[in-house]
Amino acid sequence: MIEKPPIDDAQLYGEIVRHIIQSADPDTVIVFGSRARGDHRPESDVDILVVAESDKPRYARSGSIYSALASLPVEVDILVYTPREVHEWSKVPLAFVTTATCEGTVLYERQR
Secondary structure (H helix, E strand, C coil): CCCCCCCHHHHHHHHHHHHHHHCCCCCEEEECCCHCCCCCEEEEEEEEEEEEECCCHHHHCCHHHHHHHHHCCCCCEEECCCCHHHHHHHHCCHHHHHHHHHEEEEEECCCC
């Protein structure tokens, strides 16, 4: 098996954002979980919340992003929520989206 060379976090996040922008039209890209907290291990996956407008059901929104990220040297878990869904879930204190948006780190935010 061919091993992929290591990549530092800043370079990794830059690549993730670049691929997401190319495959989707995000308003915001947020890293959350152990990578955002700084307690990840080298083999830890990268948890990403993408906030983007979509008419698709939530389960069908991330396919093109996963395809775009397939060449990266780490596993990336993608969740795509619309701005409206993020707003609605932000009213629920222990909801996943609330935790991701409050404790995560914004990697990209579209300039308005």
